[in-house]
Amino acid sequence: MTPKQSKLLSAGFVAILFAAALLFLALPVQGFSETENRRLQAFPQWSWTSLQDKSFTDGIERYISDHFPFRDQWVALKSRIEQLRLQQENNGIFKGKDGYLLETFLEPDYATIAKYTDAIKTFVHKLPGVNIRFLLAPNSIGLNADKLPPFAEVYPEEKVNEYIGNQVNGQLDYLNGFDFLTAQANSEQPLYYRTDHHWTTSGAYQAYRAYAAQMGWVPLAPEDFSIETVTDRFLGSFHTRSQFAGLTPDSIQVYQPKQPVASTMTVVDTGETFDSLYFPDFLQKKDKYSYFLGGVHALVQIRTDLPSGKATNEKLLVIKDSYAHSSIPFLTQHVAEIDVIDIRYYNGSLASYVQQNGITDVLLLFNTSTFVENTDLIKFKR
Numbered sequence: 001m002t003p004k005q006s007k008l009l010s011a012g013f014v015a016i017l018f019a020a021a022l023l024f025l026a027l028p029v030q031g032f033s034e035t036e037n038r039r040l041q042a043f044p045q046w047s048w049t050s051l052q053d054k055s056f057t058d059g060i061e062r063y064i065s066d067h068f069p070f071r072d073q074w075v076a077l078k079s080r081i082e083q084l085r086l087q088q089e090n091n092g093i094f095k096g097k098d099g100y101l102l103e104t105f106l107e108p109d110y111a112t113i114a115k116y117t118d119a120i121k122t123f124v125h126k127l128p129g130v131n132i133r134f135l136l137a138p139n140s141i142g143l144n145a146d147k148l149p150p151f152a153e154v155y156p157e158e159k160v161n162e163y164i165g166n167q168v169n170g171q172l173d174y175l176n177g178f179d180f181l182t183a184q185a186n187s188e189q190p191l192y193y194r195t196d197h198h199w200t201t202s203g204a205y206q207a208y209r210a211y212a213a214q215m216g217w218v219p220l221a222p223e224d225f226s227i228e229t230v231t232d233r234f235l236g237s238f239h240t241r242s243q244f245a246g247l248t249p250d251s252i253q254v255y256q257p258k259q260p261v262a263s264t265m266t267v268v269d270t271g272e273t274f275d276s277l278y279f280p281d282f283l284q285k286k287d288k289y290s291y292f293l294g295g296v297h298a299l300v301q302i303r304t305d306l307p308s309g310k311a312t313n314e315k316l317l318v319i320k321d322s323y324a325h326s327s328i329p330f331l332t333q334h335v336a337e338i339d340v341i342d343i344r345y346y347n348g349s350l351a352s353y354v355q356q357n358g359i360t361d362v363l364l365l366f367n368t369s370t371f372v373e374n375t376d377l378i379k380f381k382r
Contacts, residue, residue, distance in 0.1 A: 045347075055375040088149040093242035096147035100194045101238035101247070105141050107155040108372040110163065116371065117167035119380035120364070124171045126351040127362070133214055134168060134364040135207060136161050136371060137177040137199060137323050140192035143185050157368045164371070173214055177368075180210040193250040196236020197369070198289055201253045201326050208330035211363065215314075217334045225255040230280070234288045252288060254278060255330070261304050263332050268299040277302070277329045292325035298345035302328070302338040310334065315358055319343055319350060320365040321374070327365065335361075344374065349382040 044059030088095045094102045124132055141148070142157035158178055165174045181191055184206055191203035199207075205222070212219035234250040266273045274294070282290040293300065315337045318324055324340070331338060339357065341350065354362060371377070 055378060058375050089152070090242045090244065093238050093244075094141075094148055094152050095242065095244050096144070096149060098147055098194070099248050100140065100144055100147045101242055101244065102141040102144060102148060103139065103197060103238060103369065104152075105139065105154045105157055105369060108160060113160070113164060113372055114167060116374075116377040116380075117164060119378050120168060121171050123351055123380040127354055130354060130359060130362060131173075132362040132364070133173040133175065133211070135175040135177065135211060135366075136164060137203075137207060137365070137367045138181065139197065139367055139369045140199075142178065142368065143181060143191065160368055160372060175207075175210055175214060177207065180206055193234065193236050195239040195247055195250050196234065196289060197238060197367075198236070198323060198326070200250075201255055204323075204326040205255060205330060207327050207365075211331075212334070215334070215361075217312075220257060220330070220333055224259075225257055228254050228256060230254050230291060231283045231288055235286075236289065240286075252283075252291060254291075257333060261306055261310075261332065263302055263304040263329075265293070266301045266303075267294070267297045268301060269297050277332070289322070289325070293328065293340075296322060296342055296345065297340075298342055298347075300340040302332060302340065304332040304336050304338075306334075306336045312336075314361045315339075316361045316363060317341065317354060317357075317359045318363045318365060320363075321367060321370045323367045323370075324365040343379055344376045347379070350380060351382070 041059060041062040043063055044056050046056055089104070092104050094104060096102050120134070138157045138161060141154055142161075145154065145156075148154065161176050161178055165176055168174055181203065184191060184202075187202075189202035190200055191206065192199050209219045229251050230253065232249060232251040234252050235247065236250065239247055262275070263277055264273055264275055265277055277293055279291055279294040282288055282295070287295065290296075310333070312334055314335050316331065316335045316339070318328060318331075318338060318340045320340065320342060321344070322342075328338065328340060339353075339359070341353070343350075353359070366374070
């Protein structure tokens with residue numbers, strides 16, 4: 001390469017970087033990606049604490065990645081190239097057997113996980129007398145590793161869930177999702193969507209049964225529900241990320257109690273109140289999983305008119321990720337007052353919220369993949 005060609009190449013590279021930077025600044029900031037079916041990273045708030053625990057710099061990195069110009073088009077182009085090469089993995093998603101897409105899971109940083117569990121223990125110690133339980137749900141790849149393509153390497157989630165359980169042992173009641181899901185893995189009702197990262201309503205029902213046993217409730221049996229398919233056209237987040245073609249869409253089911261109870265849901269973020277926990281309008285959109293609870297909110301308060309024979313004294317706070325969305329409607333059959341906090345978007349003190357609102361019970365509900373990489377878990381220390 002001649003010196004002139006080298007200069008032209010360097011100038012072209014600098015011009016591309018400059019153009020990308022201009023587009024990054026000029027294009028409008030989106031709060032939600034319809035394509036990826038998730039909220040995009042907001043610009044993080046700076047503080048000395050966020051700088052010290054690295055949540056600010058991690059947030060900046062995620063913000064740049066989420067808002068890179070024409071990100072959706074780049075992902076789609078990369079997927080087409082990978083499929084032409086007959087590659088069975090794209091953008092961290094494996095194309096597995098029986099139409100399953102599976103998110104790769106690598107060995108996590110156990111020192112970081114220990115920081116998160118220490119934060120939870122700090123939270124527990126601030127709340128003597130409050131019943132706190134932690135349900136950790138494995139992801140599809142944890143229970144469906146047999147559906148991976150040949151030679152795909154993943155780290156076993158069982159080890160991570162066991163480690164986390166050992167870390168919080170003696171501090172709170174821990175429900176390892178492997179304990180109650182493994183026995184149901186070969187049931188007729190799939191526990192996970194094939195094209196999305198969430199568990200199905202059937203998987204959420206199994207979590208409800210396990211939690212009910214811990215709480216001393218008598219859970220509703222499957223025959224106590226009318227099970228309705230509300231859509232059979234769900235192509236979820238794994239499909240979006242991978243852009244693999246030729247996949248059969250998933251179905252979404254809702255479990256409607258044959259003896260229904262009336263619930264209202266107030267989104268404290270906006271002040272809006274709804275008379276249902278289900279939002280059919282989302283079934284016409286890409287983000288069909290938001291049929292449950294209307295998507296992600298920082299703080300939601302659910303109030304249910306329970307018959308006197310079913311009402312309990314518990315006032316429950318659920319601190320969660322989106323796996324909880326399809327599980328919470330089951331809990332309304334037992335608890336009249338349920339508050340729901342998404343730790344990713346709520347910035348107040350969690351312990352103070354419990355104390356100020358007379359909360360008697362707390363459920364932490366997360367999935368393994370989110371837990372090991374969610375820097376917001378440090379908020380449990382506040």
